[in-house]
Amino acid sequence: MLIKVDQNVCIGDGSCVMIAAQSFKLNPDGKCYILNEDLGPEEKNQSGVVEAPNTVTMDPRDIIIEAARACPVGAIHLYEDDLSEISL
Ligand code: SF4
Structure with a gap:
């Protein structure tokens, strides 16, 4: 699974963090980012969109999907390994 978070859309309410604390975290600026990703904070903020492949x-998976569904602004997008988007 591929996870993407659009930080331009994220309002930092923390719903995803409460559900999937091993995968999502809030930056000090109140924007969500993905744990276990390779990108550094500067790179994440430049693009405004962060993404990360799933890791052990x-x-x-079900928890990540639940967290994405809980996002009030639809900032989280999930994709299968073949890059087809998972409907939420
Ligand atoms: S649930 Fe959505 S709006 Fe809230 S912190 Fe996560 S990505 Fe941001």
Whole structure:
């Protein structure tokens, strides 16, 4: 699974962090980012969109999907390994 978070859309309410704390975290600026990703904070903020492939240390798939569904502004997008988007 590929996870993308659009920081331009994120309002920092923390719903995703409460559900999937192994996968999402809030930056000091109140924007969500993805744990276990390779990108540094500067790169994340430049593009405004962060993405990360799933890893064994992240939350289970169902929890990540639940967290994405809980986002009040639809800032989280999930994709299968073939890059087809998972409908939420
Ligand atoms: S649930 Fe959505 S708006 Fe809230 S912190 Fe996560 S990505 Fe941002």
